[in-house]
Amino acid sequence: MPPTLRQRRLGVELRKLRERAGLTSTAAAARLGFQQARMSMIEAGRYAVSADRVRAMASSYSCADHKLVNALTEMTGGRTRGWWDAYAEFLPPALLDLAELEHHATRLRVALAIHIPGLLQTVDHARVLFQGVVPPPMAYQVEHRLSYRMKRQVVIQGERPIPYTAIIHEAALRMQVGGAATARGQLEHLLKMGELDNVTLRVLPFGSGAFPSTGQPIDYASGPLPQLDTVQLDAHHGCEFLDAEAELAKYRTVLDRLEANSLDPAASKEFIYHLVRNA
Structure with missing residues (x-):
């Protein structure tokens, strides 16, 4: 099943945080301890991430915007059932x-x-x-x-x-x-x-x-x-x-x-x- 708009948006925002940190997807994945392919899937919205993972990524990217990080954690957990x-x-x-x-x-x-x-x-x-x-x-x-x-x-x-x-x-x-x-x-x-x-x-x-x-x-x-x-x-x-x-x-x-x-x-x-x- 293709990712929803909300899942894709979370991926886009995580990519923006990475790019602002001046990191390539390969370098960011290495910092976080997983393969670059998984990073690509996360940023495309095709791989569900947990709130803890989002916080870990934001910390790795030196993001100090706590309101944004908290908002992004609310977008985790896969598809919204409605x-x-x-x-x-x-x-x-x-x-x-x-x-x-x-x-x-x-x-x-x-x-x-x-x-x-x-x-x-x-x-x-x-x-x-x-x-x-x-x-x-x-x-x-x-x-x-x-x-x-x-x-x-x-x-x-x-x-x-x-x-x-x-x-x-x-x-x-x-x-x-x-x-x-x-x-x-x-x-x-x-x-x-x-x-x-x-x-x-x-x-x-x-x-x-x-x-x-x-x-x-x-x-x-x-x-x-x-x-x-x-x-x-x-x-x-x-x-x-x-x-x-x-x-x-x-x-x-x-x-x-x-x-x-x-x-x-x-x-x-x-x-x-x-x-x-x-x-």
């Missing part, structure tokens, strides 16, 4: 990685120009979207995707909801996905979700001017430390995950600009309510 594993036979691995990423996130910020965020979609709205995928999916494939999307929503509606900020362009709010009744139901659902203490809705109206990005959906998942954040971008070919420091800084800036150009939460709710009244 509800998403039940979909392994039906969905691409990247979607399972997305669910795992959201499960471990401390905060989520999303921005969309022409779609309602997946974690805020109704069943009827999501079904219409899945049925319109090219090439057309089989009925059972639609139901698998639909079930998966609804279960993802546990991160903002479950027993341990995390802070969630959604920046939604007016274009997405005005699209009649599934017809007038489905569209109205989706808007009403947004208002309901906006009442949750952990959910913040911000509308980016047409009058706000240029959209400071390509319009590609952005999903920013905060980790226990800023350097462990992850950006997920949607594309026609699937999910793309970014974690380089420059990329994280770029998308934090993009989201900050989008928030600055959007309506505040109270005005955003009033904007959506106005759309519902006139639907």
Whole structure:
């Protein structure tokens, strides 16, 4: 079974620590008392490491960032078993990685120009979207995707909801996905979700001017430390995950600009309510 996004990320961070110490993988492996092949497997996320091993590696690399080391130890122990594993036979691995990423996130910020965020979609709205995928999916494939999307929503509606900020362009709010009744139901659902203490809705109206990005959906998942954040971008070919420091800084800036150009939460709710009244 291929390593998950979380396993790969742990390997990447351990490699960064080694490189900052100025060590080759061969030299680092010799210091730690195992073969270079194992080091390569660890840094590729293909070999599970224990918390004690991570601490030993960090010590060997003279890493004095105890918060980072502690955060990395929390990522050890092999694959995280979660509800998403039940979909392994039906969905691409990247979607399972997305669910795992959201499960471990401390905060989520999303921005969309022409779609309602997946974690805020109704069943009827999501079904219409899945049925319109090219090439057309089989009925059972639609139901698998639909079930998966609804279960993802546990991160903002479950027993341990995390802070969630959604920046939604007016274009997405005005699209009649599934017809007038489905569209109205989706808007009403947004208002309901906006009442949750952990959910913040911000509308980016047409009058706000240029959209400071390509319009590609952005999903920013905060980790226990800023350097462990992850950006997920949607594309026609699937999910793309970014974690380089420059990329994280770029998308934090993009989201900050989008928030600055959007309506505040109270005005955003009033904007959506106005759309519902006139639907």
